[in-house]
Amino acid sequence: xxxxxxxxxxxxxxxxxxxxxxxxxxxxxxxxxxxxxxxxxxxxxxxxxxxxxxxxxxxxxxxxxxxxxxxxxxxxxxxxxxxxxxxxxxxxxxxxxxxxxxxxxxxxxxxxxxxxxxxxxxxxxxxxxxxxxxxxxxxxxxxxxxxxxxxxxxxxxxxxxxxxxxxxxxxxxxxxxxxxxxxxxxxxxxxxxxxxxxxxxxxxxxxxxxxxxxxxxxxxxxxxxxxxxxxxxxxxxxxxxxxxxxxxxxxxxxxxxxxxxxxxxxxxxxxxxxxxxxxxxxxxxxxxxxxxxxxxxxxxxxxxxx
Numbered sequence: 001x002x003x004x005x006x007x008x009x010x011x012x013x014x015x016x017x018x019x020x021x022x023x024x025x026x027x028x029x030x031x032x033x034x035x036x037x038x039x040x041x042x043x044x045x046x047x048x049x050x051x052x053x054x055x056x057x058x059x060x061x062x063x064x065x066x067x068x069x070x071x072x073x074x075x076x077x078x079x080x081x082x083x084x085x086x087x088x089x090x091x092x093x094x095x096x097x098x099x100x101x102x103x104x105x106x107x108x109x110x111x112x113x114x115x116x117x118x119x120x121x122x123x124x125x126x127x128x129x130x131x132x133x134x135x136x137x138x139x140x141x142x143x144x145x146x147x148x149x150x151x152x153x154x155x156x157x158x159x160x161x162x163x164x165x166x167x168x169x170x171x172x173x174x175x176x177x178x179x180x181x182x183x184x185x186x187x188x189x190x191x192x193x194x195x196x197x198x199x200x201x202x203x204x205x206x207x208x209x210x211x212x213x214x215x216x217x218x219x220x221x222x223x224x225x226x227x228x229x230x231x232x233x234x235x236x237x238x239x240x241x242x243x244x245x246x247x248x249x250x251x252x253x254x255x256x257x258x259x260x261x262x263x264x265x266x267x268x269x270x271x272x273x274x275x276x277x278x279x280x281x282x283x284x285x286x287x288x289x290x291x292x293x294x295x296x297x298x299x300x301x302x303x304x305x306x
Contacts, residue, residue, distance in 0.1 A: 034080040041117045045105055046097030048114055050088035054080025057147065057303050058123035060111065061087040062131030064153070065171075066190070066213040068094025071128070074288035075295070082296060086123070088114060090134065098219050104226045108137040115145060124299055126150040128284060129257070133157045136234045136264075139241055148302045149241060150295060152248035153281045154261040158235030163255035170195055175221040186218055199252045199280030209282065238267035246298045247273040248291070252280035272298075 034053040041048045051069060053076060061072045069087040079085050089096035091110055099105055111134065115123060124147045127135030133155035139146040170193045178186035190196065191210045200206055219225075230237070245268045247261045253275075265273050274294050279286035 033077050040095075041114055043091075043110055043113050045100050045103045046091060048088055048091065048097075048110060049095035050086060050114060050118075051076070052084065052086050052118065053077065054082070054084050056083040057299070058115075058118075058120045059083045059085050059299060060115070060123050060125050060135075061085065062111070062125070062127035062134050063087070063090060063093070064129030064131050066093075066216050066218070067209065068212060068215070070094070070212050071209075071285070075284060075292055078288075078292050079296065083124075083299060086114070086118065086120075090131070092219050092225075093216060098217065099223075099226060101224055102226060104228050106137075106228045106230075107134040108141050108230070111138050112142050112145060121145065122147045124148045124150070124302070126152070126295065128152040129155060129281065132260075133229075133234075136238075136241070137230050139243060140234045140237050141230050143240070143242060146243050148243050148299065149245040150248065150298065151245065151261070151264060152283065152291070153253065153257050154247055154249065154264060155257060156233075156235050156238065156260045156263055157229040158233030159256075159260050159263065161256065161259055163259055166195060167254060167256045171221065174218075178218050178221055183214070183218060186221070187213060195254065199250070199254050200282045200286065201252070201280065202286045205282055205285045208285065235263070238264060239269070241268045243270070244298075244302045245271040246295070247271060248276060248283065248294065249273070250276050250279040250281055250283040250286070254281045257281060 037052040039050055041050065059079060061075060063069055063071045068089045072087045076085055076087055090107055091097065091105060092099050122145055125135045125138055132151040132153060135149055135151060136156055139149045170190060174186040174190040177189040187210055191206055245264065247264050249258055249261050261273060265271055276283040276287050276290050284291045
């Protein structure tokens with residue numbers, strides 16, 4: 001059975017999006033860019049590409065579906081002024097290797113291997129959309145390696161509802177277009193879908209997402225994906241999350257992701273929720289200033305930093 005990682009749209013941010021805000025322009029001219037370490041980690045059945053910048057407590061950024069680590073361009077250097085930021089391409093995306101049919105793998109175990117490779121015993125885990133589903137699985141599956149959890153455009157593997165089915169349908173339609181006419185048709189189908197355009201109204205952001213997605217092979221929509229998630233699924237184990245948790249939704253959040261956020265809010269013992277104004281599901285791209293501020297404030301609060 002094919003596993004459709006719903007939440008494509010759910011990933012966002014990019015290297016080339018310019019910010020119109022004077023505040024951000026000032027920050028960019030006054031803060032020196034941190035040195036970036038780049039590398040590959042050999043894992044069972046493939047390899048992961050990663051980048052690291054900054055010093056301080058480790059923070060991992062996990063991208064959304066059809067995208068790659070570039071969706072975090074508006075966060076990578078900004079957050080590295082205060083933290084050690086790790087961003088990577090999830091298996092099958094960006095510069096990381098494709099899965100192999102018939103060879104099971106799990107994204108949360110890939111992340112555990114990456115942290116071990118980097119010598120990181122415990123990290124703050126930040127994910128958006130599909131990335132938030134991976135983040136939840138990681139925190140549930142590896143509590144000793146987790147310092148805190150940020151679930152933006154939240155998702156929980158195992159959640160189902162009519163709204164979730166509508167989101168899955170976006171991917172199913174893209175898969176059909178891919179089979180009939182190729183990648184460009186799949187991109188047209190996905191980024192013109194009303195569910196996507198009603199949430200992410202900034203056309204520059206939509207264009208940047210499409211640019212990133214154009215480098216994606218759409219492997220997961222055209223192959224039988226052997227990806228595995230936690231069993232029992234995280235949906236049944238949210239109460240096990242003991243670390244401080246921040247749920248982030250855009251004011252125009254996707255209904256299915258808002259539902260997942262409500263599940264986290266109702267179940268996780270130490271949780272808070274924030275709504276980012278002037279943004280939809282792709283809040284880190286549509287309103288990066290507010291997104292970065294909220295994440296930084298939360299991480300500082302958790303770490304006890306000033």
